[in-house]
Amino acid sequence: MTAPIPDPGPPRLIRMHASDNVAIVANTGGLPEGTVVEGGIRLRERVPQGHKVALVDIAAGTPVLRYNVAIGHAARDIAAGTWVYERLLTMPQARALHELPMATARPAPLEPLQGYTFEGYRNADGSVGTRNLLGITTTVQCVAGVLEFAVRRIKAELLPKYPHVDDVVGLEHSYGCGVAIDAPGAAIPIRTVRNISLNPNFGGELMVVSLGCEKLQPQRLLPPGSFAVVDERNIADVGLDDGAALDVVCLQDEKHVGFMSMIDSIMQTAEYHLERLNARRRETCPASDLVVGVQCGGSDAFSGVTANPAVGFAADLLVRAGASIMFSETTEVRDGVAQLTARAATPEVAAAIVREMQWYDEYLARGGADRSANTTPGNKKGGLSNIVEKAMGSIIKSGSAPIAGVLSPGEKLAQKGLIYAATPASDFICGTLQLAAGMNLHIFTTGRGTPYGLAACPVIKVATRTELARRWHDLMDLNAGRIADGEASIEDLGWELFRLMLDVASGKRTRAEHWGLHNDLVLFNPGPVT
């Protein structure tokens, strides 16, 4: 076991902008009362790592500035050297969604970046997989146990015969029956499952396990025309009358007598697709074939200082290389909506950002909540006082490029550049929706630490602090804490992450893949259940 290493260095504060009247403590373990920090300020109490110190006397009612943004107003007079924590701040109202600057920012064009490639699996539709996986789609939760049983046997008995296939992934989920399937909100979970089945890492090999009586019938999940027909194989007994090559194992089919008949049927169908996947080989692809989703989870005050700015730098490199890069997490960007609408490439894109925010405001209001429901006890322990402060650190992941497009939850991406893919901030729901968008590589930053992973796509985890990177040395892929330690610049880490992305896209395994860690698919279902 590697114990946390005590920080022996001099007191270090990090201020994000010259106008800020607070800065955060960088030292592992925090700083004790009486420490004299830069500017000759004496700490009036112990301040934990990542937490804020008042740099000047802040009068009650005046703004507390971080990132040159008012993250709140002083709830009482705050003397210089005071620990500025959640209860000393009153949170500002969310910015209204009218009279926003629409596509007003005109950032200088980013210089194209050429010559970067990775080794990927080219699909018939032109998309590229970073892994060669058999994905087995399901129409309903009822079949999940049966499919899990079958997947265990496929992995043990079939997969060793097909060494060019990386893994078999059962796409179990909670949807499919017991839901108001014609309600407007149902469109989101249905298209999410559909589009995950079409993720580039599954190579276009569609295979579905269905129960038979569920509301989400196979032809509703994957209607003709929603997928490319890769061969003429047809399972006639699911009632597809148009000859579409949708490969379905239906557990309630009369031909299945006993459980083993179902398992045999799933295994036979799986073997057909394994043979086809096994014939594929990696080939050199330009970096522009990457579809990268970024998100953060278990955030702390360092997220917006180290890891997220490095991800933002790498995001700009991806845009320059012609790739697609998605940022998401609506409640974590809501407080920066004016920055986003200003950065939209066109007024139409700005209007789409507003449309998604408006929809989410109403969704939260229906549930009797607002965006302040986002922050967790861990966020606060890590120094983030409220959602405004968290949002400023979250948006930095998107870099500086114009926002080229907007996706609604569960939609499939068909565009290059920087994309705002509207999703909840919940880690597993965001990851699930980015998979549906067609993500072939995922970047995840964390300050508090989470062992997050996805079965369908490699996840590169970036630690915000050296202490976490040391303690979780076999779970984190990159340590952005070196930025706070003064050992590397944001640019250094951004380039390192970009090169690591190309390596992982080419087959280098992530820590989560090494241990076989992955979270469940968690669908976003804003519709009613019955």
Ligand code: CA
């Ligand atoms: Ca998240």
